[in-house]
Amino acid sequence: MTSVPSIVQFDRVSFAYPARAPVLQCVSFDVPKGDLLALVGRSGAGKSTILKLVNRLLLPQSGRVEVEGRDTREWSGIPLRRRIGYVLQDVGLFPHMTVAENVGLVPRLEKWDPARTRTRVRTLLDLVGLPADAYAARRPHELSGGQRQRVGVARALAVDPPIMLMDEPFGALDPITRVEIRREFTRIRRELGTTVLLVTHDLSEAFALATRIGVLDDGELIVCDAPEVVAASRDPRVRKFLDTVTPLP
Amino acid sequence: MTALLQFWSSHLGELLQLVRQHLMLVIVSTGVATAIGLPAGILAARRPVIGRPLLAIANVAQTIPSLALFGFLLPLPFIGGVGPRTALVTLTLYALLPIVRTTVAGLRSLDRAVLDAGVAMGMTASQLLLMVELPLALPSIVAGVRVAAVVGVGTATIAAAIGAGGLGEYIFRGLSMVDTTMILAGAVPAAVLALIVDGALAALEGVMRAERPRPRTLAAAGLGALVVVVALVSPAFAGRGGAVVTVGSKNFTEQIILGEIVAQAIEAEGGAVNRKLNLGGTFICDRAVRSGDIDVYVEYTGTAVTAVFHDTVPHDPVAALDLARRRYAAAGLTAGDRLGFDNTFAILVRGTDARAHGLRSIDDLSRVQTDWTPGFGYEFLQRADGYPGLVKTYGLSFAHAPRAMELSLIYKALASRQVDVIAGDATSALIDALDLVRLDDTRRYFPPYDAVPVVRTAALLQHPIISRALRRLAGAISEKDMRAMNRAVDVDHADPRLVAKRFLADH
Numbered sequence: 072m073t074s075v076p077s078i079v080q081f082d083r084v085s086f087a088y089p090a091r092a093p094v095l096q097c098v099s100f101d102v103p104k105g106d107l108l109a110l111v112g113r114s115g116a117g118k119s120t121i122l123k124l125v126n127r128l129l130l131p132q133s134g135r136v137e138v139e140g141r142d143t144r145e146w147s148g149i150p151l152r153r154r155i156g157y158v159l160q161d162v163g164l165f166p167h168m169t170v171a172e173n174v175g176l177v178p179r180l181e182k183w184d185p186a187r188t189r190t191r192v193r194t195l196l197d198l199v200g201l202p203a204d205a206y207a208a209r210r211p212h213e214l215s216g217g218q219r220q221r222v223g224v225a226r227a228l229a230v231d232p233p234i235m236l237m238d239e240p241f242g243a244l245d246p247i248t249r250v251e252i253r254r255e256f257t258r259i260r261r262e263l264g265t266t267v268l269l270v271t272h273d274l275s276e277a278f279a280l281a282t283r284i285g286v287l288d289d290g291e292l293i294v295c296d297a298p299e300v301v302a303a304s305r306d307p308r309v310r311k312f313l314d315t316v317t318p319l320p
Numbered sequence: 321m322t323a324l325l326q327f328w329s330s331h332l333g334e335l336l337q338l339v340r341q342h343l344m345l346v347i348v349s350t351g352v353a354t355a356i357g358l359p360a361g362i363l364a365a366r367r368p369v370i371g372r373p374l375l376a377i378a379n380v381a382q383t384i385p386s387l388a389l390f391g392f393l394l395p396l397p398f399i400g401g402v403g404p405r406t407a408l409v410t411l412t413l414y415a416l417l418p419i420v421r422t423t424v425a426g427l428r429s430l431d432r433a434v435l436d437a438g439v440a441m442g443m444t445a446s447q448l449l450l451m452v453e454l455p456l457a458l459p460s461i462v463a464g465v466r467v468a469a470v471v472g473v474g475t476a477t478i479a480a481a482i483g484a485g486g487l488g489e490y491i492f493r494g495l496s497m498v499d500t501t502m503i504l505a506g507a508v509p510a511a512v513l514a515l516i517v518d519g520a521l522a523a524l525e526g527v528m529r530a531e532r533p534r535p536r537t538l539a540a541a542g543l544g545a546l547v548v549v550v551a552l553v554s555p556a557f558a559g560r561g562g563a564v565v566t567v568g569s570k571n572f573t574e575q576i577i578l579g580e581i582v583a584q585a586i587e588a589e590g591g592a593v594n595r596k597l598n599l600g601g602t603f604i605c606d607r608a609v610r611s612g613d614i615d616v617y618v619e620y621t622g623t624a625v626t627a628v629f630h631d632t633v634p635h636d637p638v639a640a641l642d643l644a645r646r647r648y649a650a651a652g653l654t655a656g657d658r659l660g661f662d663n664t665f666a667i668l669v670r671g672t673d674a675r676a677h678g679l680r681s682i683d684d685l686s687r688v689q690t691d692w693t694p695g696f697g698y699e700f701l702q703r704a705d706g707y708p709g710l711v712k713t714y715g716l717s718f719a720h721a722p723r724a725m726e727l728s729l730i731y732k733a734l735a736s737r738q739v740d741v742i743a744g745d746a747t748s749a750l751i752d753a754l755d756l757v758r759l760d761d762t763r764r765y766f767p768p769y770d771a772v773p774v775v776r777t778a779a780l781l782q783h784p785i786i787s788r789a790l791r792r793l794a795g796a797i798s799e800k801d802m803r804a805m806n807r808a809v810d811v812d813h814a815d816p817r818l819v820a821k822r823f824l825a826d827h
Contacts, residue, residue: 123820126440128440130441148442149442149443149444150442151440151442152439152440152442153441153442155440157437157441159436159437159440159441161433161434162433162437163431163433163434163435163436163437163438164434164437165434165437165438165451165452165456166431166434166456167452167456168453176441177441177442177449178444180441180443180447236440
């Protein structure tokens with residue numbers, strides 16, 4: 072396929088919550104460094120579970136999940152998570168902290184010196200289009216939904232993590248803001264060379280952003296390939312999914 | 321109103337001292353309860369298996385009446401005893417529930433997404449707690465501390481019953497002297513104090529909800545609070561050292577006067593005295609003298625034999641004293657010589673009723689029992705030598721069940737026609753003042769209640785001045801003397817200290 076080494080690797084991974092039907096069945100895929108893998112599929116197909124297996128919020132029942140060539144069973148959760156940015160749909164900004172404190176949180180956990188953290192926070196806020204002078208001292212409730220999303224992205228990028236996990240990060244935004252923030256996000260990603268796993272139910276978003284698209288159906292990964300390959304797939308299950316959801320823009 | 325202002329201005333120093341003690345009780349107990357309740361609340365929120373029984377225990381502790389809790393704690397070593405310690409333990413127990421409960425509620429109501437974000441960012445459990453969970457739950461926790469402190473201001477008034485001081489001292493003193501002004505002198509500042517505490521903590525809570533205070537602001541506030549506490553507490557505890565003999569008394573006028581007389585007699589012999597007067601009923605005084613919290617108090621022979629030793633009182637006064645002495649000796653206590661008067665029970669009715677129905681003796685009550693409501697103190701209703709024996713001996717059966725009431729309220733209740741017959745003290749000043757008539761105990765139902773000092777034998781041996789002082793008092797106080805002194809305090813509102821001083825000057 073490609074000579075770039077995989078940074079995230081799933082090898083026949085199955086997962087089920089106790090006493091429930093399996094969420095993932097024998098899922099295998101590689102994410103090469105610098106790629107953006109978009110995971111699509113109906114709700115409950117297992118998309119978010121894949122993200123939680125990457126940052127070790129969950130461990131697989133069988134198979135292996137490797138991050139940077141190491142089984143997540145061997146990673147300790149805390150250092151692993153500090154190398155992985157995580158952006159959630161409802162952002163989860165800390166309401167009692169300012170924008171700057173939110174963005175500077177992981178550097179603080181990593182015991183950076185305050186001056187370095189301050190510089191980093193300014194850089195990141197500029198990067199996501201929220202000038203530090205105007206926004207650093209505000210609190211989350213003083214921001215619009217789109218601005219909160221940007222802060223969420225900036226926070227996830229704070230220690231320049233090699234991997235970003237994004238769970239419906241742009242879901243709650245109006246269409247114009249969404250287009251704007253996607254464009255910016257792509258720029259940032261290219262600039263930093265971050266590897267991204269993106270969960271979305273919006274196919275147009277997947278095709279607009281991804282270098283690879285994985286379609287999940289009932290816990291199975293039925294295709295995982297470049298967007299144009301997925302779009303041209305003749306697999307009836309893939310076709311059924313592509314045709315039943317919103318057509319491409 | 322003017323009487324109240326006059327009282328405050330003439331007792332200003334004492335008032336401030338009581339306010340200080342009161343605040344000290346509330347601040348220390350709320351502080352300790354927060355220090356215990358916060359970690360307990362965190363644990364309870366994390367582990368429902370521990371949390372549920374913990375909350376259940378705190379709930380139960382809350383439902384125990386405070387006086388019962390005081391009585392229960394008094395005999396315990398280390399945490400018990402007469403004075404601020406027992407009060408602090410009780411108040412702390414009461415403050416725990418609201419703090420634990422709001423800590424649990426605050427932690428459980430946090431936004432899941434925010435916590436998930438913290439975990440996913442690689443926070444350790446303790447970082448999540450300190451940086452996210454506690455700051456977000458803080459307003460809720462402060463609300464719990466606020467409830468605890470306000471309830472504490474109210475409950476602390478009861479602490480005076482076990483000698484812990486505070487504004488309850490005026491309330492109890494006022495109750496026992498039937499002095500409304502003095503009751504208000506304690507109750508009004510207590511209410512104002514509750515409002516101030518509530519307002520101050522409400523403001524703090526508001527600040528926290530609006531914006532997270534900077535650590536520096538918090539540190540400054542904490543330091544400020546510490547300074548206030550130290551300033552309040554140090555004078556409250558000052559003057560406790562150096563006392564040699566501790567004199568106690570029960571919570572009614574005669575006992576307070578007798579306590580003062582004993583205290584001043586010891587002082588006249590050159591001893592230093594720590595007064596723990598107004599301590600509650602027989603039970604509390606007995607516990608206190610046995611545990612060494614007080615060295616001496618005045619007891620009545622009949623009460624000692626029945627209520628303390630659960631025995632039958634001989635109707636001969638000398639035999640009764642001998643029995644009490646023997647029993648006390650076995651407990652390491654010494655019953656001294658009779659002070660000279662017998663404060664036996666007196667069955668009292670209104671003078672108007674006595675004249676209208678021609679009532680002269682207790683037997684005559686059978687003629688009016690179908691309409692009348694008796695009213696008795698809690699002790700009298702319970703004790704074998706109280707109400708149950710009385711109705712049996714005289715074959716009485718009142719149509720209405722007797723009403724139980726605080727001893728200090730009983731004379732007023734009779735005069736204001738809330739009850740029709742009461743059991744009072746033979747030496748009460750109010751008998752004449754309220755136009756009451758004492759019915760003759762023709763069947764000699766009531767045993768002798770000769771007043772005798774009860775002293776810890778160890779203290780007696782250690783401080784010979786006690787014996788000298790008590791020898792001076794033996795047989796010195798007649799029933800007439802006692803009634804006059806009670807009248808001076810109860811009716812003319814004289815200071816018990818001065819009444820005792822005048823008595824000793826004349827004898």
